[in-house]
Amino acid sequence: MKKEGDTKARKGTRSVWSGEKEYLVHGATQVPVVHSVSFGYDDIDEWFEVAIGNKQGHIYGRNTNPTVQAFEDKVKDLEGAIAATSFSTGMAAISNALSTVLVPGDRVVSIKDTYGGTNKIFTEFLPRLNIDVTLCETGNHEEIEAEVNKGCDILYIETPTNPTVKITDLKRMVKAGHGAGALVFVDNTFATPILQNPLEFGADLVIHSATKFLGGHADALGGVVCSNNKELVERIYHYREINGASLDPMAAYLLLRGMKTLHLRIKQQCESAHKIAHFLQEHDKIEAVFYPGLESHPNHEIAKKQMRDFGGMLSFSVKGELDSIREFFPKLKYANKAANLGAVETTVGPARTTSHVENTPDERAALGIPEGLVRYSVGIENVEDLIEDLEYALSFVTDK
Numbered sequence: 001m002k003k004e005g006d007t008k009a010r011k012g013t014r015s016v017w018s019g020e021k022e023y024l025v026h027g028a029t030q031v032p033v034v035h036s037v038s039f040g041y042d043d044i045d046e047w048f049e050v051a052i053g054n055k056q057g058h059i060y061g062r063n064t065n066p067t068v069q070a071f072e073d074k075v076k077d078l079e080g081a082i083a084a085t086s087f088s089t090g091m092a093a094i095s096n097a098l099s100t101v102l103v104p105g106d107r108v109v110s111i112k113d114t115y116g117g118t119n120k121i122f123t124e125f126l127p128r129l130n131i132d133v134t135l136c137e138t139g140n141h142e143e144i145e146a147e148v149n150k151g152c153d154i155l156y157i158e159t160p161t162n163p164t165v166k167i168t169d170l171k172r173m174v175k176a177g178h179g180a181g182a183l184v185f186v187d188n189t190f191a192t193p194i195l196q197n198p199l200e201f202g203a204d205l206v207i208h209s210a211t212k213f214l215g216g217h218a219d220a221l222g223g224v225v226c227s228n229n230k231e232l233v234e235r236i237y238h239y240r241e242i243n244g245a246s247l248d249p250m251a252a253y254l255l256l257r258g259m260k261t262l263h264l265r266i267k268q269q270c271e272s273a274h275k276i277a278h279f280l281q282e283h284d285k286i287e288a289v290f291y292p293g294l295e296s297h298p299n300h301e302i303a304k305k306q307m308r309d310f311g312g313m314l315s316f317s318v319k320g321e322l323d324s325i326r327e328f329f330p331k332l333k334y335a336n337k338a339a340n341l342g343a344v345e346t347t348v349g350p351a352r353t354t355s356h357v358e359n360t361p362d363e364r365a366a367l368g369i370p371e372g373l374v375r376y377s378v379g380i381e382n383v384e385d386l387i388e389d390l391e392y393a394l395s396f397v398t399d400k
């Protein structure tokens, strides 16, 4: 499908320039934050034309806003999509996209390891609307294909996953989904458009929590979906404009500004994550390290095939579990101990208090998440400092 925008320039150049020019005013070189709830017209005929979509323009902030549109345009360009729309949070993007398409009696097939909030939509909210959800073992492609073949309206994939960074083969999943007449949705939050473009593999919809890597500074919430299926995005936009989970212009501005350094941050985070994963793998207090860039990772080959690098997220389990985490966490100097990821600052948290806080210990065990699993989101600090910091903190872990 033909793509709009300057798709000739490389990703870094596009992170900086795309989605900006059209929105500049008064010779400013930066996109303005348009804090206006409504947009006025003296000419009621022009007003009407804009209102019914025959003419470009804005009417009311719940529908569209110029700063918000600049953000949508940048994401759209980086994902190589032809349409995008945004939301107040990543979860709003996910729930609105699902709610737009699904009706009672429909069936969703997904994986067990989706983001915790997404898992709650699948297990708590969709079933009560008489929508059947089947969650397969993450990485078990045969099981997913078999379930999809039984009938499926949406195949929902997230890769890499949170927090064990499991990988699912996008090309294979798109083939399975389309073979059954399903739409294929992909949460691309962990990879970002710098490392992976699911639309290139034929996905129907790409979803991001912009709160994480896209914004990158842990100071704004946001979500976005994009697609080469313009009609699908228009339907999702319509659902959002009526249901109201719109992105705030100030947040859009912060996300837009953050995205200008996305390619540099990702490059540094990937490079550092590699080194940290190798360091941890050799450490005698560490039981296991999960990082798709390690050859020991079960889906390393698939990751190599569909990603340009392996990302800035890793997780590891510490010998002695929670007691050991209690010993070494307070000693980490260069890491926020918080429930976030993808920021310029390194951020750590136990899976049991972050991504899987809503699950019971038994459920976590069934998902292959040890109580001592630590999620480590690599920031842009000098990697030598991060490794020294880990080494120092882990020296406080006692034998148990």
Ligand SMILES: *Cc1c(COP(=O)(O)O)cnc(C)c1O
Pocket (backbone or CB within 6 Å): 089, 090, 091, 092, 115, 117, 158, 162, 187, 189, 190, 208, 209, 210, 211, 212, 221, 222, 223
């Ligand atoms: C954080 C996250 C979400 C939810 O995004 P919010 O902006 O917090 O609503 C969805 N998917 C993934 C993979 C995430 O990490």
